[in-house]
Amino acid sequence: MARLAGVSQTTVSLVLGGKADGVAISVETRQKVLGAAERLGYVPDPAASRLAAARNNLLGVFSFTSTFPTDVQHSYYPFLVGVEQEAASQGFDLVLFTGSSTGGARAGAHALNRARLADGCLVLGRHAPTEELRRLVDDGFPVVHLGRRDDPDGLAWVGADYVNAAREVVTNLVALGHREIVLICEDDPVPASTDRERGFHEGLVAAGVPTGPERVHRCADPERDLTPARLREWLASGVTAIVVEETDTSGAWRALNAAVAEAGLDCPRELSLALLGSPPPDDDGPVPTGFDIPRARLGAAAVRALAALVGGGRPDEPLVECAFRPGATVAAPPGGIPAAVLR
Amino acid sequence: MARLAGVSQTTVSLVLGGKADGVAISVETRQKVLGAAERLGYVPDPAASRLAAARNNLLGVFSFTSTFPTDVQHSYYPFLVGVEQEAASQGFDLVLFTGSSTGGARAGAHALNRARLADGCLVLGRHAPTEELRRLVDDGFPVVHLGRRDDPDGLAWVGADYVNAAREVVTNLVALGHREIVLICEDDPVPASTDRERGFHEGLVAAGVPTGPERVHRCADPERDLTPARLREWLASGVTAIVVEETDTSGAWRALNAAVAEAGLDCPRELSLALLGSPPPDDDGPVPTGFDIPRARLGAAAVRALAALVGGGRPDEPLVECAFRPGATVAAPPGGIPAAVLR
DNA sequence: TTGTAGGCGTTATCAG
C-alpha cells in the first residue's frame, strides 16, 4: 500500500487511476502521491484492480483452428492485425484460448466456456459450435463472430460485404461491354459464397442483362471440371468473361488459370477473368481484377463491435466494404463493344 | 458463484482447482460440482484467483513491436506457432498485451505492469525496457525473454545457439577446402550478431585456420559497400567463400547477391556463399547453404522455461540448436582442394 | 469430507 508510504489513502486510487471525474485533486496531494509511488516503486496490482472494477479489459479470441497454424497461409493473421490494433486503441488486451481446436487438454465440448474469463469474445472460423455460442449469448455474454452469419440466432457478427463487392465487379465487366458472363463457384453454400453469387446476379440485373442459374457453374472438383475443352465450349457459346469465387484454397482460380494457359488463350484479350477475392500469395500471374477483402479492417470492426457490446451499447453496421481492385485480367470483350450497347 | 448453484461452496475451489492435495473429495460431490459448473458455464475469475495468491493459467506475451505488424515478414508469427502449441500442451492460455510498442494509450512506463495479471510473461523483441523488466523480476514475477541476453540481470532467456550454428557452417566450408573466408555482418553489436561472429572464428580456429578481425567485414550500408569491385578485390586476394550474417532486412545478403550477379560470377563455382540464417521469403535464388533458426521450437522452449518458472522450478538449457541447411550456394573452391589439405 | 472466516489490493460509495 502506497497509502501507508506517502500520506494519503484512497486518493492514491484517484491520482493513479487518472480519474479526472467529478473530483479535482490538489496539485499538491497529487505530487505527494506520485512522489511516494515513485520512491517506493509502487504499482497498482492489475489483478486487484480488475477484480474490484469487475472488468478485466480482456477480449477473448476463439479460433476454431489453431490460431497460429504452422503455415501462415491458413492463419487468421490478417484479421489479427486489425484486431490487435483496435483492441490496443480501445484499451483491451487479448486472450488467446489455446488448443481451441488442437484437441488440447481442455478442448472439450465446453472449451468455449473459458471465454467467460474475458469481458467478451471474438469468434473466428466457420466451425464454431453454434450450440455453445448460443449459451454464451443467452447468458448475456458479449460475443461477436467474425464472418457473416445466416442463422437468426441473434449472434452479433461482422463481415465483408461480398454482395456489393461482387456486384461492383460485374458492373465493371458489363460497362466494358461484356454480356455473356459465367460465374464459377465451389460447391459450398456458406454465406461467403452465396453472397458473392447474389451480388453477381444483382450486378447483371442492375445492368439490364438477363441472368439465371444457368450462368452459374458450380463445381466440386475444379481441377477436373475446368478443362480447356470446357473453356472453348464457353467461348463458342459467346462467353467473354468468367468470374471466379475465391475460396481458402483458390482451387477454382488456379484450375481456371491452368486451363486458360493450356488452351493457349490470351487472358485479357480473348477472355476476361475476374476473381471475387484476393489471389493466393503464391500467384505469380498478373494482378487479377476483382476485389480485396479488408481483413485487417474486418478485425478492427469486430473488435469495435465487441467493445460496444461490452460497454453495454449496440454494435453498428456489421458490413465492411471490400475495395475494388482494378487488375490486368479484364479488358473489353474481343468483338469490341457490341452494337447493342452502343445504340 | 457456482456454490449457490450446485450444493457445495468452497469445495468448488478444491474441485476446480484440481488440488489432489491432502484432502480427498467424494466422487459424488466432485461430480455435482463439475456438473453444476458445466451447466452454468462457470469459470473462475482469473483476476480474483490470481489476487488470492493463486494462479490463473494465463501466460502473458509482451512484444515490443506490434505482435501482428501489417507485414507478416516482420512478425513474431513463427515463434508464436511454437508458443501457442506448447502453451496449449502445458495447459496455459495466452494473454497478448497489446500496444506494447504502438505507443498506444497505455504505452507508458508501466505498460509492462499489466503482465502481473498473468502467471508469468514472455517478452519478445530487443527493445524491452530493461528497467521495467528488472522490477518485475525483482518482485519474483516469472519472466522469460525470447532471445539471448548479455546483461547479467538475471533475466531468464531462451535463444538460438548461433555460435555453434555458425561454427558448423564454417567447419563445413573448411572441410570442402576453403581457407580464405570472409564474414560480412551488419554493424549492430547485438548478441545475435556477435554470437555468429564468435562461431565464425571458432570454426576457423577449430579447423586450424588462422583468423582475426581482418576477416570480418562490418558494413553499415551493405548496398553501397558490397560492390562488384569489392568482390573482385576479395577474389584476387584469394578469398573463396563469403559468409553472411542474416538480419531482419537481409540487407547484406541481398546486396551481396546483387553484386555477385552484377560481377557475372558463378555462385557456387567461382565463389561460395553461406548465409547464417534463413533467406528472406522473397528470395528466389537457389537455397543458400547455412542454417535455419528453429523459431517455433524457440517459442516452445520459451514457454517451457516460463512454465518451469511459474511452477517454482528452474528452466533448463536456454540454448536451442539451429539446423544446418545444406544448400546450393557452396561448393569446393575453384582451384580444387589445395595441396596443403590433401597431404 | 465439508463448511466458516479472513484476507489479497483495488475501486466505489458515502460521509466528513
Next chain:
DNA sequence: CTGATAACGCCTACAA
C-alpha cells in the same frame, strides 16, 4: 477535496 468502509471472487487455513 479526503478519509472510512464495503464489496469484488477466490483461495487457504482451520474448525466442524
